[in-house]
Amino acid sequence: MIHKACGRTGKTLSAIGFGGMRLPDPGRPAEAIALLHAARRADITYFDTAPMYCDDRSEFIFGEALRTMPPSPLPLYVSSKSSAPGGDDFRRGLETSLQRLGLDRITFFHIWCVMDPADWRERVRGGALAAALRARDEGLIEHVCVSTHMRGPDIAALLADHPEIDLVTLGYCAINFPFRREGVVAAGRLGRGVVAMNPLGGGIIPRHAETFDFIRGPDDPDVVAAALRFLVSDPGITTALVGFNSLAELDAAVRAIENFTPHPPEHLDALRARIEGSFNEMCTGCGYCLPCPHDIPIPQYMDIHNMIQLGAPPAAVRNRFRLHWELDPSGAALCDQCGFCETRCTQHLPIRQRLQTLAALQLD
Ligand code: SF4
Ligand code: SF4
Known part of the structure; x- marks a missing residue:
């Protein structure tokens, strides 16, 4: 497993993270726990969950898996989230997550699902940011993070305005990277970690492997490997967060970057240009069409x-x-x-x- 520095946090995270939103049959947790343990054996160190995932069972299952994790010389980092804009509700959400996970402290805790700059202002005005910082000072959170669907320029502005945010989680993959590229570049410049969620385009890439074959280079065995290698090679991306549902998916992701030497910057630039030039009749999310006089997104x-x-x-x-x-x-x-x-x-x-x-x- 490749491990990468997470901005200025001093931590090194596995290049592939375990996303806990697609666990197998959350009603029967044994299979999901075995999957989490297999990820640990594969040297994955970043484990991301949230309330509401898997019928609100994901955090409980993570908690059980954490109590019985196989030993490893590597550190283990847990991420969870709260979408509450109000400070009191945010605090209650954090305490619930801590209890469910059986932890005294959560390594990366996110102000979750920030849709746009107005939504972010609401999280600040409502007290969520202040509650997160207070919890960090009390030792309940190690790093305050933001998870967002915002456009790249808005993410860049948020990170510049808020040096207290250590990591940003954003949707980013080989078929939509222009939409948030500016945010990833800004995060790198400002020393923040970046977790790329939906690295396979929410399943679109493997489901339409022929359509997206243009992302595959001559050395990539398939489009899934190509999509993961695209992210792992990007120095701005710390971790690609894959929502695993089976051991086969975990094995495929681990194998995709096994013995893989990340693409050098000039190869990655050429790859980006080739991918952008190959979108046929599809939107790349670059945002150059904006602004619309009617604020249509x-x-x-x-x-x-x-x-x-x-x-x-x-x-x-x-x-x-x-x-x-x-x-x-x-x-x-x-x-x-x-x-x-x-x-x-x-x-x-x-x-x-x-x-x-x-x-x-x-x-x-
Ligand atoms: S509509 Fe065109 S300009 Fe706008 S984001 Fe999509 S590809 Fe870019
Ligand atoms: S009003 Fe319609 S045509 Fe004009 S910029 Fe907005 S989306 Fe485009």
């Missing part, structure tokens, strides 16, 4: 359109709208067809037409 809507192009079932499209982006089809109808965005789109996409398609969807 165009990259987010185009991301949903990407999923439709890839044949995502209605339930997945609904989740992408409502749960992932907190959007609704009616927001796409605000477009007045001015066309400004299309003059700037790097992919020359018919944004107006796609917004009309999205606005007409019935999510039920």
